[in-house]
Amino acid sequence: VGKRDKAKIIFNSSLGVLFGAPKYADALWGVVKDRDITVNLKHELVEVKPQSKEAVFCLLDSPATPKETVTYKYEMLHVTPPMAAPAVLKTGASFADAAGFLDVNPTTLQHKTYPNVFGIGDCTNVPTAKTAAAVAGESGVLRKNLENAMKGKKPEREYDGYSSCPLVTGYNKCILAEFDFKLNPLETFPVDQGLERRTMYHLKRDLMPLLYWTVFLRGYWEGPGLLRKALHLGFSK
Structure with missing residues (x-):
């Protein structure tokens, strides 16, 4: 607490966008600007040197062969590894x-x-x-x-690509991103979820764990589709 002005926060991503869904990417660009966070896109982590506390990134848009790399010194490093199937x-x-x-x-x-x-x-x-x-x-x-x-019948129900990422942006703020296959917003609540909101933070912190452990894992939660329709008076997918 009280040390933010002494820290330099850098977010490096191998992707070419800050977030897949454009609406929420725009919102996050506002957040990183407000928080003075450095963002580097198309930076793929290829090596970590723990002894010297250095992280090496490949510049994916480099025209050189082999591609250029850049090294960052770090005090704390948070890494999300690539996802892979079993x-x-x-x-x-x-x-x-x-x-x-x-x-x-x-x-x-x-x-x-x-x-x-x-x-x-x-x-x-x-x-x-x-x-x-x-x-x-x-x-x-x-x-x-x-x-x-x-029953020997053909599949009749179709998945629309619905997914959600509660993006916690502060101690009491959250952007609740919800979107479909085409990365278009598919929001549950009749408010602009592209804004930082305290209500969405408490939804993430207090309600979602309860929903996960007591409803979802027991097979009683199939997503917010019905709730979304009700809150939008039927004018939503």
Whole structure:
């Protein structure tokens, strides 16, 4: 506390955007500017030197061959490792795509080769953010389509790509990002969720853990679709 002016915070990302969904990316650019945070895009972490406290990044947009690198000294380093599918999928070539993820239809969640196989969650190649919110949105689709498959019917329910990232931007502030396959906002509440809000912070801190442990893990939560329709008086997906 009281030491922010003595710290330099740098956010490096291998992506070419600050956040996938444009609406929330714009909001986050406002946050990083307000907080005086340095952002470097297309910087891929390739090496960490713990003895000298240095992090080496490859510049992905460098025209040189091999690509140029840049080294940053750090006092504290927070790293999100690349996501990968389990080894059992990577070695099962007929089940996985080239990247090793379960190869499913992105809307029905049915395997593209084996109709009696369905997938859900982070192990699949469904092109959406890998979050618990996405799994909740997928679960209702999976349940209905599994029922149909076991009755010899075709899948009829479709997943819209719903995912959510509660972006905590302060001790009492949060931007609740919700979006679909096309990265368009798919917001639950009838307010602008692209703004930092205390209400969304308490939703993240106080309500979501309760929802996760007592409802979602027991199979009773299939995403906020019904709530969203009700709060928007039926004028929402």
